[in-house]
Amino acid sequence: MxxxxxxxxxxxxxxxxxxxxxxxxxxxxxxxxxxxxxxxxxxxxxxxxxxxxxxxxxxxxxxxxxxxxxxxxxxxxxxxxxxxxxxxxxxxxxxxxxxxxxxxxxxxxxxxxxxxxxxxxxxxxxxxxxxxATAEGSEPRWTTAGPxxxxxxxxxxxxxxxxxxxxxxxxxxxxxxxxRAIASTLDALEEAWQWTADDVLVHGLPLFHVHGLILGILGPLRRGGTVHHLGRFSTEGVARELAGAGTMLFGVPTMYHRLAAEAGDNPALAKALGGARLLVSGSAALPLTDHQKIMAATGARVVERYGMTETLMNTAVRADDTGAPGTVGVPLPGVHARLVDESGTVIEESDGETVGEIQVRGPNLFVEYLNRPDATAEAFDGGWFRTGDMATRDAGGRYRIVGRKATDLIKSGGYKIGAGEIENSLLEHPGVAEAAVTGEPDEDLGERIVAWIVPAPDENGGAAPSPQELIDHVAAQLAPHKRPRVVHFLDALPRNDMGKILKRGLHA
The missing domain is CATH 3.40.50.12780 (ANL, N-terminal domain)
Incomplete structure (x- = not known):
């Protein structure tokens, strides 16, 4: 290497x-x-x-x-x-x-x-x-005298x-x-995103995890490019940096949700986002409504990638791929991915419908869980890492994440239902600001679908949508068996530092 x-x-x-x-x-x-x-x-x-x-x-x-x-x-x-x-x-x-x-x-x-x-x-x-310090009291200077x-x-x-x-x-x-995992991931993203030393990456992510530190800091340094870190995310900071030298933006869905909400009424922000070479969202699925709002306001699309701490990056939407939004793209160079059903059988279909667990292998994988040989062995299936993420794969080989195996795959009435598509449907309702979907035990169905809703503010003082209105909305948009059976209204959804919804906290 x-x-x-x-x-x-x-x-x-x-x-x-x-x-x-x-x-x-x-x-x-x-x-x-x-x-x-x-x-x-x-x-x-x-x-x-x-x-x-x-x-x-x-x-x-x-x-x-x-x-x-x-x-x-x-x-x-x-x-x-x-x-x-x-x-x-x-x-x-x-x-x-x-x-x-x-x-x-x-x-x-x-x-x-x-x-x-x-x-x-x-x-x-x-x-x-x-x-x-220099004689003028400024910061020290390094010349370019030599290596x-x-x-x-x-x-x-x-x-x-x-x-x-x-x-x-x-x-x-x-x-x-x-x-080698860091090098292979960053070099694969160089190819997928046409990432060069001329790129100036803008981001405001924390630096204690893979997205903010390895992709956001080490990525540009490996390319010989530049990082402009905001210190703390703000839409004003994004607009300023992308209107200047910034060419790329890395963010998480909560950041893009704020950008989507403001871009329609903020011409300067819309212009800055529209001028970026690449807008990248990761760490969780970006709702289709936010994809659509950003595209409508700026003319720019947001591309997604899929990775995790143990694997760094597995897939990414390529810079030249104008395919369906909401996918996380195709496997990166050197990465092998497959879908596996509950029995351990590899799913061959690429029909955009059949759901399976993503398993991966390649140079991007971690070595071990420190001091946990048991957990390390359990995480692998014959050399393939079990991600615990459930997805479909379309005819173009693009993966679409539908949720986590433990919390987002709901088995209801004989169907296997991904929470993600129901969440996207709920977010299309004008009365919904945020949505999360989980399953809970049901004697008849096995599991029933539960929706957790943060209502959208109504400037005219109108009432929030009723539970039945949201249930009917999903049944009309998707299929009757995918409709929520229970709807809870909340002031806010519990989230971690990366903006991921903590679904176990909902039931607690």
């Missing part, structure tokens, strides 16, 4: 990372991360307090250069979950922003306060004073990051992701 970040060795003056008004060129990033990599030395693992900052980005790059696995930690994490992650991953060092007050389990570890402008005389091309000396590249199977799962079905598991 070639090195992860060849652009770092050129010490170029091209901007690598920008977080609001703070930026690093490739030369500056190479010097800062290279220096930090030397300070990390031969640690076993390092925890990274993963705030959406330059410091987090430098810390992760430095760990990768040092060949030491990084464990990104959510700054909003709960005490119990943090204690488990620290105990399970056993980091020997924590990398963090200066002056950060770390919680108990991390506070007990040795720490390095990350300085994105740290000086190291051994790196060519550095200009600055002994204090690390930067960096550590040798570790092997392809070397662990790169350990990302913990959300823990929805038990204690979070540490997913050990090797360097």
């Amino acid at each position: 070639n090195e992860l970040f060849p652009a770092l060795r050129t010490a170029s003056s091209r901007t690598a990372l920008r977080f609001q008004d703070r930026a690093l060129t490739y030369g500056q990033l190479a010097a800062a991360a290279g220096t930090l990599a030397e300070r990390i030395g031969a640690e076993r693992r390092v925890a990274v307090w993963a705030t959406p900052t330059l410091e987090t980005s430098v810390a992760v790059v430095a760990a990768l250069l040092a060949g030491i696995p990084a464990v990104p930690v959510n700054p909003k994490i709960g005490e119990s979950e943090l204690a488990h992650i620290v105990s399970d991953s056993a980091p020997t060092l924590v990398l963090t922003e200066p002056s950060t007050e770390l919680p108990g389990p991390l506070a007990a570890l040795p720490r390095i306060d990350v300085d994105p402008h740290e000086r190291h005389e051994g790196h060519e091309g550095y200009e600055g004073t002994e204090s690390g 930067v000396e960096l550590p040798p590249e570790p092997g392809a199977e070397a662990p790169a990051v350990i990302v913990y799962t959300s823990g929805t079905t038990g204690r979070p598991k540490g997913v050990v992701i090797p360097r």
Whole structure:
């Protein structure tokens, strides 16, 4: 495998990372991360307090250069979950922003306060004073005098990051992701999305998970391109960055829902979105209503991709594919995917209707669940990873996710029904702002379909739609057996940090 970040060795003056008004060129990033990599030395693992900052980005790059696995930690994490992650991953060092007050389990570890402008005389091309500031009091400068000396590249199977799962079905598991998985996924997306060094990626995602960190930060760095991170997502920030140098936007459905809601009445936002080369949504399915609103307001389409912590990216809608919205595209180069029914039989049909569990294999897969050989073995079926995601496949080979096997596949009256298509149908009703669909036990049907609805605000003070109105709407749009039998109205749906609906929390 070639090195992860060849652009770092050129010490170029091209901007690598920008977080609001703070930026690093490739030369500056190479010097800062290279220096930090030397300070990390031969640690076993390092925890990274993963705030959406330059410091987090430098810390992760430095760990990768040092060949030491990084464990990104959510700054909003709960005490119990943090204690488990620290105990399970056993980091020997924590990398963090200066002056950060770390919680108990991390506070007990040795720490390095990350300085994105740290000086190291051994790196060519550095200009600055002994204090690390220039004579004018500005940030240090790195010239483009020559290549930067960096550590040798570790092997392809070397662990790169350990990302913990959300823990929805038990204690979070540490997913050990090797360097070859990162390289193969990012190179496959280069081909699928025509991603080049000229692209400027805009995003406002957290940096403690695969989407925000590996795709959003490491992706542009592998291409030799640029990241403009908003610090915190806002529609104003998206409009500003895409109206400027930004060419691509990465977001999750909750972000695109806000963009869709505002674009129709905000010409500047609509123009900025319409001028982007690529709008990408991931981490959960984007409702068809939001696809349609964005297309109507901007003329631009949003493409989706499908991945998970254990597999990085599996499929993606290609930049040149004008196929049906709502799909997550075809398998990426090097990735093999299949649908399997409940009996373990491979589904050969590509009819857009037959539902099966997605199983994948390829260089994008993780190595193991840390300290959990039992869970690792259980996750595979003869070399194929069981994703737990249910989908259909159309004649063009595109996959459409219908939900999770555990929570979104509803067996009612002898039918296997995906929650996703019912949710899309409900969202087409003008009285519905948000919708989630689950199943619950029913003596007659096996499971009955339950809808959880956040009503859309009515500026004229009209009443929310009645349960029967929504039931009839779904029956007319889809089929009678797919109609909800129970409708609950809520002020808000429970969501995690990525905007995914926590369906177990609904029944709780």
